[in-house]
Amino acid sequence: MISEFESSAVHLKKVDHETQRRSASCIWCSKVCGFILLLVFITASYMLSCKRKTLLFDPYLMEEDLSEDALRDVVQSISAKVKFRARRVPAVSELIILEEHMFSVAPKRFLPDVKNPCWFQELRGDVSVDPYGSNLFGRSFRPIQHIFEQLSVSFRQLVTRHEGKLQRLRCLPYFYIIGQPKCGTTDLYERLRLHPDVRLTQPKEPHWWSRKRLGVFQYGGRPHTRFPLDHYLDLFDPVTLQIQQSLLGNSSSNIITGEASASTMWDNNAWLYLHGNSRGAEPPALVQDFIHALQPDARFIAILRDPVERLYSDYLYFGTSDKSALDFHQKVCESLWMFEDCLRDAGLRACVYNNTLNNAMSVRLQVGLYVVFLLDWLSVFSRDQLLVLRLEDHALNPELSMSRIFHFLRLGALSDQKQRQISKRPASNTRRASDRDLGPMRADTRELLSLFYSPFNQRLAQVLQDESFTWDARSEHA
Incomplete structure (x- = not known):
C-alpha cells in the first residue's frame, strides 16, 4: 500500500x-x-x-491648450484652411466594377406607367421556398422578421407571369429623407406616414446605402456580412404588392415609397473598406454616386438645424454616461484640435470623410458641415431634386413645411381634416427629460462652435440662396 x-x-x-x-x-x-x-x-x-489618414494629434490636451485664446487660434486656423473644391465624379463604369452585383439586380430603365422606380424581376429556382428566410434585415431585426413572416404567406400574389416568365415586381424608393441626425427626420417620417399615398419602410432607418450595403451594422463599426440589394428591396414589398395589384387591375396608383435613413447624406465612413486599394485621401465614390447611377430621377429631402444646437443634441442623445455641459465643452475642444491637426496635411473633404478622425473625435463635429455634403450631392443631382428645410422653420410652422414636402413629392391635395391631422400631430423624438435637466451648453462652448461653423454656414446660405441658413440672429429677424 x-x-x-x-x-x-x-x-x-x-x-x-x-x-x-x-x-x-x-x-x-x-x-x-x-x-x-x-x-x-x-x-x-x-x-x-499615413498621408491618406492625415491624423497626427495628441488626444491629451494640456491646460494651456484649453485656454480661450488657444482655442480661438485653433478655430481661426481651421477657417483659414477651409477651401471648397469640386470633386471628381466617378464614371458609371467605375461604380459597376465596385458594385457589380447591385447593378446586375436593378435594370437601366423602370416601368413607364408607375410613379415609383419599379421593374419585373425573373424568379429562378424553387418558388415555393420562403423568399424572406435568408433576409439579413429579418435576421437582425425582430419586427422586420414579423413583417416578412406575414409577407411570405401572400408571396404568391407577388408572383406573376410576365413575358412568358415567372416574375415578381420590385421597387426602389421614390424618395429619401437623407438627413441630418437630430434635425427632425423622425418627425418628418411620422407626419409623412399619415399621408394616404405615402408608404415608408419599417424600420425608419435601414441605413442600407451608407452602412448595411458595406456590411457595417452601426456607426463607426467594422464591416461584417454585406446586405445585398435584394434584401433591401424586400423592405418595400408591402407597398410593392399594392402597386402590383393596381397594375394587374389596369388602374393607376398614386402611392409612393420612401425611407428615412438620416445617415445617407453624410456617412461615407466605410469607404476605405470598399476602396481598400485607393491611394487617395478622399473617397473615390460616395453614396450619392451609386444612387444616381441606379435611379437618376430620385428625390431627396434634407432637414437641417443650427449645427451648434445639433451637436449638443447629438451629444445628449448618443452620449453614454457622465454627461454634463463641462464634459461636452472638453469633448468639443479635443475634437476641434483633432480636426485642425488633420487640416494641416489634408484638404477639407479628406478630413470630413476621414474614418479614423471621425471615430477618434468624441463629438461628431463633421456632421454639421452641411455644405460639404450638399455640394457633393449637387455634383450628381440637380438642385430641384433636393428639398432642404430648416428644423427651426418646421417646428414653428409644420403645416407650411409639410405642404412644401407634399408639393415637392408631387402628391395630390389633401382634405382639410387630413391636413390638420398631419400638421397638429405632436412633435416626435423630442429631447428626453433627463437630458433637459442637464441644461444648456456653456456660453464659451457655444461661442467657440459658432465661430467654427460660421464659414460653412455662410457658404451654405450662398448655395441655397437663403440667408436664414447662416443661423445668424440678425438674419432670423430680417
Whole structure:
C-alpha cells in the first residue's frame, strides 16, 4: 500500500505540474496578447501617420491648450484652411466594377406607367421556398422578421407571369429623407406616414446605402456580412404588392415609397473598406454616386438645424454616461484640435470623410458641415431634386413645411381634416427629460462652435440662396 507520505508527495507533484502548466499557459497568453497589442499599436501608428489618414494629434490636451485664446487660434486656423473644391465624379463604369452585383439586380430603365422606380424581376429556382428566410434585415431585426413572416404567406400574389416568365415586381424608393441626425427626420417620417399615398419602410432607418450595403451594422463599426440589394428591396414589398395589384387591375396608383435613413447624406465612413486599394485621401465614390447611377430621377429631402444646437443634441442623445455641459465643452475642444491637426496635411473633404478622425473625435463635429455634403450631392443631382428645410422653420410652422414636402413629392391635395391631422400631430423624438435637466451648453462652448461653423454656414446660405441658413440672429429677424 502507498503510505500517506507518498500519497501526499504524489499529490504535490500533480499540483506542481498543474501550476507549471498554468504558468506556462499564462506566459504564452501574455506573449500572444503582447504581440497582438504590438500589432495594434503598429497598425494604429501607421494609420495615424499615413498621408491618406492625415491624423497626427495628441488626444491629451494640456491646460494651456484649453485656454480661450488657444482655442480661438485653433478655430481661426481651421477657417483659414477651409477651401471648397469640386470633386471628381466617378464614371458609371467605375461604380459597376465596385458594385457589380447591385447593378446586375436593378435594370437601366423602370416601368413607364408607375410613379415609383419599379421593374419585373425573373424568379429562378424553387418558388415555393420562403423568399424572406435568408433576409439579413429579418435576421437582425425582430419586427422586420414579423413583417416578412406575414409577407411570405401572400408571396404568391407577388408572383406573376410576365413575358412568358415567372416574375415578381420590385421597387426602389421614390424618395429619401437623407438627413441630418437630430434635425427632425423622425418627425418628418411620422407626419409623412399619415399621408394616404405615402408608404415608408419599417424600420425608419435601414441605413442600407451608407452602412448595411458595406456590411457595417452601426456607426463607426467594422464591416461584417454585406446586405445585398435584394434584401433591401424586400423592405418595400408591402407597398410593392399594392402597386402590383393596381397594375394587374389596369388602374393607376398614386402611392409612393420612401425611407428615412438620416445617415445617407453624410456617412461615407466605410469607404476605405470598399476602396481598400485607393491611394487617395478622399473617397473615390460616395453614396450619392451609386444612387444616381441606379435611379437618376430620385428625390431627396434634407432637414437641417443650427449645427451648434445639433451637436449638443447629438451629444445628449448618443452620449453614454457622465454627461454634463463641462464634459461636452472638453469633448468639443479635443475634437476641434483633432480636426485642425488633420487640416494641416489634408484638404477639407479628406478630413470630413476621414474614418479614423471621425471615430477618434468624441463629438461628431463633421456632421454639421452641411455644405460639404450638399455640394457633393449637387455634383450628381440637380438642385430641384433636393428639398432642404430648416428644423427651426418646421417646428414653428409644420403645416407650411409639410405642404412644401407634399408639393415637392408631387402628391395630390389633401382634405382639410387630413391636413390638420398631419400638421397638429405632436412633435416626435423630442429631447428626453433627463437630458433637459442637464441644461444648456456653456456660453464659451457655444461661442467657440459658432465661430467654427460660421464659414460653412455662410457658404451654405450662398448655395441655397437663403440667408436664414447662416443661423445668424440678425438674419432670423430680417
